[in-house]
Amino acid sequence: MNSRVILITGGNGGLGQAAARAFLCESPENSVWLGVRARRQRAEALCGEFSERCHYVELDVTRPEAWRTAVERVVGESHRLDVLVNNAGNHHDGLLATLPPRAWQEVLATNLEAAFHGARRSCRR
Numbered sequence: 001m002n003s004r005v006i007l008i009t010g011g012n013g014g015l016g017q018a019a020a021r022a023f024l025c026e027s028p029e030n031s032v033w034l035g036v037r038a039r040r041q042r043a044e045a046l047c048g049e050f051s052e053r054c055h056y057v058e059l060d061v062t063r064p065e066a067w068r069t070a071v072e073r074v075v076g077e078s079h080r081l082d083v084l085v086n087n088a089g090n091h092h093d094g095l096l097a098t099l100p101p102r103a104w105q106e107v108l109a110t111n112l113e114a115a116f117h118g119a120r121r122s123c124r125r
């Protein structure tokens with residue numbers, strides 16, 4: 001029987017919810033942590049449905065300090081972290097000529113740099 005502790009960023013979003021449910025249904029031994037930022041209604045609902053083994057944790061993936069705090073909490077309560085799903089992401093669609101550099105930086109920070117911060121912190125704990 002599989003027994004894994006899984007952290008999924010963007011855990012309130014569509015794909016995050018689907019991945020969480022897949023892990024929770026894969027094995028009754030799996031525990032899932034949902035990283036949430038601004039919205040959390042769906043994360044709260046899933047935690048209510050699987051109250052023993054689904055939890056949410058504050059995690060803005062662009063902030064290395066938030067990664068440290070979140071991973072410490074996961075490992076502190078679940079004693080390990082086996083799987084990190086770097087799912088959180090965003091996009092700013094628009095014309096390149098008019099796309100503000102700040103929007104471009106936000107996309108890079110969320111979709112690219114966050115994967116580095118998360119993987120690094122998860123390996124270092």
Ligand SMILES: NC(=O)c1ccc[n+]([C@@H]2O[C@H](COP(=O)([O-])OP(=O)(O)OC[C@H]3O[C@@H](n4cnc5c(N)ncnc54)[C@H](OP(=O)(O)O)[C@@H]3O)[C@@H](O)[C@H]2O)c1
Binds near residue numbers: 011036038062110
């Ligand atoms: N759905 C698709 O068909 C598809 C296809 C290809 C790629 N993708 C990519 O897969 C990822 C998830 O897609 P989705 O459809 O599930 O999108 P979604 O429903 O919009 O969910 C995105 C999630 O990412 C979170 N997020 C954004 N910035 C964050 C940050 N700085 N820190 C922490 N969380 C952050 C959002 O949190 P808040 O709600 O709190 O902002 C939300 O929970 C995205 O990167 C998307 O671009 C999706």
